[in-house]
Amino acid sequence: xxESAGLVEALxxxxxxxxxxxxxxxxxxxxxxGGLLERLEADVKSHGCSIVIxxxxxxxxxxxxxxxxxxxxVIDRTGLILEIFGLRARTKExxxxxxxxxxxxxxxxxxxxxxxxxRQRGGRGFLGGPGETQLEADKRMIDRAVGRLRRxxxxxxxxxxxxxQGRTRRESLIIALVGYTNAGxxxxxxxxxxxxxxxxxxxxxxxxxxxRKLDLPTLGEASLIDTVGFxxxxxTHLVDSFRxxxxxxxxxxxxxxxxDRSSDSDEEQKQDVLKVLGQLSELTETPLPPMxxxxxxxxxxDASVRGGxxxxxxxxxxxxxxxxxxxxxxxxxxxxxxxxxxxLDQGRKRFRAHxxxxxxxxxxxxxxxxxxxxxTFGEVGEAELxxxxxxxxxxxxxxxxxxxAASQFEHMD
Numbered sequence: 001x002x003e004s005a006g007l008v009e010a011l012x013x014x015x016x017x018x019x020x021x022x023x024x025x026x027x028x029x030x031x032x033x034g035g036l037l038e039r040l041e042a043d044v045k046s047h048g049c050s051i052v053i054x055x056x057x058x059x060x061x062x063x064x065x066x067x068x069x070x071x072x073x074v075i076d077r078t079g080l081i082l083e084i085f086g087l088r089a090r091t092k093e094x095x096x097x098x099x100x101x102x103x104x105x106x107x108x109x110x111x112x113x114x115x116x117x118x119r120q121r122g123g124r125g126f127l128g129g130p131g132e133t134q135l136e137a138d139k140r141m142i143d144r145a146v147g148r149l150r151r152x153x154x155x156x157x158x159x160x161x162x163x164x165q166g167r168t169r170r171e172s173l174i175i176a177l178v179g180y181t182n183a184g185x186x187x188x189x190x191x192x193x194x195x196x197x198x199x200x201x202x203x204x205x206x207x208x209x210x211x212r213k214l215d216l217p218t219l220g221e222a223s224l225i226d227t228v229g230f231x232x233x234x235x236t237h238l239v240d241s242f243r244x245x246x247x248x249x250x251x252x253x254x255x256x257x258x259x260d261r262s263s264d265s266d267e268e269q270k271q272d273v274l275k276v277l278g279q280l281s282e283l284t285e286t287p288l289p290p291m292x293x294x295x296x297x298x299x300x301x302d303a304s305v306r307g308g309x310x311x312x313x314x315x316x317x318x319x320x321x322x323x324x325x326x327x328x329x330x331x332x333x334x335x336x337x338x339x340x341x342x343x344l345d346q347g348r349k350r351f352r353a354h355x356x357x358x359x360x361x362x363x364x365x366x367x368x369x370x371x372x373x374x375x376t377f378g379e380v381g382e383a384e385l386x387x388x389x390x391x392x393x394x395x396x397x398x399x400x401x402x403x404x405a406a407s408q409f410e411h412m413d
Contacts, residue, residue: 001020175214183258217341294323362408375385
C-alpha cells in the first residue's frame with residue numbers, strides 16, 4: 001500500500017483515497033465484482049476524482065469497460081509506471097526507451113472500437129471477407145514506429161558498447177549499483193563519487209544511467225554506474241526496452257546490490273531485484289558479475305532490529321559479503337570501500353618482476369595498475385619489483401607486454 005501511494009506521488013497526483021480490495025472472483029469484464037465496483041463508482045464521484053489507478057494488470061477490455069462505467073481515465077500498474085518513466089526521462093536514450101515501452105504496451109491494448117471504419121470487402125470478387133480494419137491499420141502503424149525505435153536503440157547500444165570498450169582499453173574497473181527503487185542508490189552514488197545526481201525519497205526519482213569516477217585507495221580509478229531502480233511486477237516491456245541501459249550492469253566487474261533494510265518488504269524487494277537480473281542474464285546470455293550487498297538506511301533501523309542484523313551478518317559470514325551503511329550519514333562507507341577492493345582483489349597473486357633500464361613503460365604500467373609492494377634498483381638502472389596482480393590484471397599485462405609477461409615475471413609462493 002505504501003509503495004502504491006509512493007508511485008501515485010511520483011506521478012504528481014494528489015491521492016484522494018487508497019484501498020485494498022479482496023477480489024475473490026475477478027470478472028472478465030471489469031475485474032471487480034458488482035459490490036466492489038459500485039463502491040468504487042460512488043467513491044470516485046464523492047471525491048471528484050479525475051483518474052483511477054488499479055494496482056494490478058488490467059486487460060484492454062477491463063480498462064475500457066471501467067472507463068465507460070466510471071466516466072474517467074483508468075490506468076493499471078504498467079500504465080502508471082510508464083507514465084512515471086515518461087516524466088523522468090531526460091536524455092535521448094531514456095526518451096527512446098520509454099517511447100518503445102509505451103508503444104509495446106499500447107499495441108497489446110488495441111480493442112475493437114473501430115468497427116465502423118471496417119472495409120466490408122477485401123480483395124477481388126464478391127465472396128471476399130472483411131478487408132483491413134482500423135485495428136489492423138493501427139497495429140501496422142505502431143509496428144512501424146516500434147521498428148524505428150528499435151533501430152534507434154540499436155544505435156544507442158552500439159554507442160554504449162564503444163564506451164565500454166573505451167573503459168576496457170583504459171583498463172578501468174566498472175562497478176554498478178543495482179537495487180529496488182527508492183533503496184537509496186542515488187544517495188549512495190553521490191556519497192561515493194561527490195556527484196550531484198537527483199536523490200529524492202520517491203520511486204524512480206532518477207531514470208537515466210549516470211557514470212562517474214570512483215577513486216579506490218589501493219586499486220586506483222574505477223567507473224561507478226547508477227542504474228534505474230527495479231520494482232515488483234516490472235513489466236516485460238520495460239525489461240526489453242531498457243535492455244541497453246541495464247546491460248551496463250551485466251558488463252560490470254562488480255555489482256553492488258543496495259537494499260533498504262528499514263523497509264518491511266526488504267526481503268521481497270531483494271527477490272524482485274534478483275529476478276530481474278536473472279531475466280537480463282538470460283536475455284543477453286551474460287553471466288552475472290560478482291555481487292556484494294549494501295544494507296542501506298541503517299540509521300532508520302531501531303536498535304533492537306539492528307542487533308538482529310548483526311546476528312544475520314555473522315550467520316552469513318563466508319557466504320555473502322554484506323556491509324551495513326547509511327548513505328545519508330556516511331556510516332559504514334569506509335567499510336564498503338574496503339569490501340569493494342577486497343572482492344575486486346580476489347585471486348590476487350604475487351610476482352617478482354626483473355626489469356632492465358629499457359623497461360620504463362612496463363615499470364610505469366605496474367605502478368599505475370598493480371600493487372607494487374617492494375622495489376629495489378641495481379647499479380646500472382635495472383630494477384626488481386615485488387608486485388601483486390589479479391588474474392584479470394595479469395591478463396591485461398600479458399596482452400600489453402607479452403614478451404615481458406612470459407620471461408621477466410616469476411611467481412612467488
